[in-house]
Amino acid sequence: MKVTRLSSGISIRRTIAEGTEQQVTAVKAIIQEVKDHGDKAMFRFTEKWDGAKLTSLRVTEEEIAQAVERFDPQLLADLTEAAANIRKYHESQQQQGYRLDNEDGSYVAQRVTAIESAGLYVPGGTAAYPSSVLMNVIPAQVAGVSRIVLISPPSKDGTLSDGVLASAHILGISEVYKSGGAQAVAALAYGTESIVPVDKITGPGNIFVALAKREVNGDVAIDMIAGPSEIAIIADDTAYADEVAADLLSQAEHDPLASAVLLTTSEKLADAVSEQVEKQLASLPREAIASPAIANHSMIYIGDSINELIEAADQLAPEHLEIMTADAEAVADKIRHAGAIFIGRYSSEPIGDYFAGTNHVLPTNSTARFSSALSVYDFIKRTSIIRYSEKAWQNNKEKIARLARLEGLEGHARAVESRSWEKGTTK
Template structure:
């Protein structure tokens, strides 16, 4: 891996790669086609790009149960336990509304209600992750979303991944459709003959999926525009080079654009990790993907003090941040910007991906500076409620009218004052 001294003063913030005009134009055309032609557009794109001619877009109950029957019993138990952990964690995020009543009888309140429907996009092929089904669906269910839909591109055999279908079955989701890419996002946003439109779309995808989510935003809500996976590790001389290297590669294997960064005060560790990464790459099944990510977006930064490393980590604002130092827990308190923080030697990032219960849908491209992991909060609305008694109106109508006229809004002032005409009736 390439090395650089932090004292060089360069910015290490990750930026969002811009799509090219051709990709954007293609996505806009796909969305328009789906809006106009519905199911026929979905079926046409599935045949063209996924290489399979479907008779039906919706996954049948029989297909789901066949997948469950084929699934390894031990893996089913593991996936079920992981789902329980995710649900337990997210239950703590559920919020109640509140009501503040004043002496004059008026009150202001906030109601917290779930959105009506949500659609989860699940990538296909080698990126078909059952764990992402858990991470997207469970917060919606805990929030109280009434309708949760899954959509995913089929394989050449016309089926969805067994793991994805089993995960959906564990969670009680049976409204599942076969379609991928920008066309699937358009179907969720605007509906087709078979698919009723949803209120919010979540889930990862390729550049065309990301562009489509950006295009439909405003007509529906989205979770985030996710970029390639990222990991940063703060480590000192107490860390083990083979473990650090393994954790860096755990994210590098996701995507050739994935970022893997080590921040350390130890030159000895930096050199050892660099060698370990190359050694472990040789036997990694996804060597070509991880190798390109390490070569293009991997870096080891060596700083003189831990203060420098903390400042650099906060600037980078990574999706995943591991702290592998002698005082990892106390250092973690100084991290302001990270999608998720993993403290200590045994808290390897994949634990959060699969089993700890925290959500692995996280902000990328340094957007952890202002955004958060997917959660129950993403599937609810907060509605303000106002009740003004006659006494409250009498005490405040003149003040409100004056404020309205300050802004040149005579209609606002008259609306408040109009109640005076009917006073006592």
């Protein structure tokens, strides 16, 4: 792994995948096909890209029951325990409305309600992640979304993975469809004969899914468009090189474009981690994915002080930030920008991916400067409410009319004044 002095500046830059013009055109065409031909287009695309001949998009209750039956009971228990932790963490995000009453009988209020329907895209194949089902569905459930739908590309034999279906079962989700790529996003956004459209689409996916989400954004809501995984670790000479290396590789194995960065005050640790990364890479099953991530998007930076490391971490604003220093809590308190912070030696990043309860859908590409983890807040909406009494109107109408006229909006002024116009015989 490459090692450099931090004083030469941060060279790791993260950018959003834009997609080629060809990909954008293809995605637009797919969406139009689904709009025009509904299920027929869905069946055609699923045969073309997933190699599965379907006669129905909906997963049957029996298929779910059979998947649960086949699924390792120990893993089912693990997923159930993880789901409970995730639910507990997200329950603290429940939001209340409020109402402010004035003495003149007027009030203003904020009403909080859940979005009515949400569709979660679950990638298929090697990236069929049961944990993604938990992380996307649970915040929606805690928010009170009444209809939650899963959609995921089938294998060639027309089935979804047992892990995904078992996760759906644990969460009580029974509306599950077989479809992937841009066509799945289009079906969720615009509906087909067998899929009623949803109000919000969330979940990870490949470039076609990301482009389709960007395309339908506005007609329906979408969550963030996530980039490749990122980890940064701040460590001093109290950290163990093999553990730092293992944590760096845990994110590198996600994607050839993933980024793993070590920020350290210790030259000795830098060298040892560099060596450990190479050593551990050799036996990693996903070595072919992790190697280019380490070679092209990763770096070990050596800084003069912990404060310099903190400054660099804020500049990166990484998706995941681990802190393995003597006084890890104090360092964490000073961090301004990170999606999630993992404090101390025993808070290895995968603990957050699977189990601790926080959400693993996190801002990438330095957007932690202004974005947050997927949460209950993403599945609610707020309606403003204004009730003016006659007295409140009387007390304030002149001010409001003056402000409207200041902006050249005579119609606004007249609307407020119309309540005092002389009334004719018709109301």
